[in-house]
Amino acid sequence: MGRKELEKLLAETQKALEAAQARDRREARKAAERAAAEYGFSLNELDDENQNASKKSRGPKKPKNPSAPKYADPDDPSRTWTGKGRQPNWFRAAVEKGINPTSLEI
Structure with a gap:
């Protein structure tokens, strides 16, 4: 195979990988939505809870007070x-x- 043929094959492979990744992402999202629905939640509700919990745990940092010389x-x-x-x-x-x-x- 020549260089141009290899580059064309590489471009086609990259497009196929991107399409497969998008398809897998859609399938994973649907599976997650089904799992959340089994418990009576939407995926957005669960995502909001995760964001709120992570904001609470991050609280403001207290400034460090340097120790006095002894x-x-x-x-x-x-x-x-x-x-x-x-x-x-x-x-x-x-x-x-x-x-x-x-x-x-x-």
Whole structure:
């Protein structure tokens, strides 16, 4: 097969796939409508309930409040640490020197 023939075959195949997908979508929708009707609902009613439930669960996010510093470097008081997360190098070095961590508290 030549290039043009292959391109034509590819275009026809893509059209056939799109048509099959549309047909499957229609069949799935009809099956879903029948299943909802068995319980006395329409598909739109069920979809509205899902949208309302997802809106309620998303609620507004609360802003994060940063933790206040708990420790300060005695050599440079502008360097602080909240006591959470990884220990800063200055804190670790001070403890290794034998300084009590409670003496570094603000």
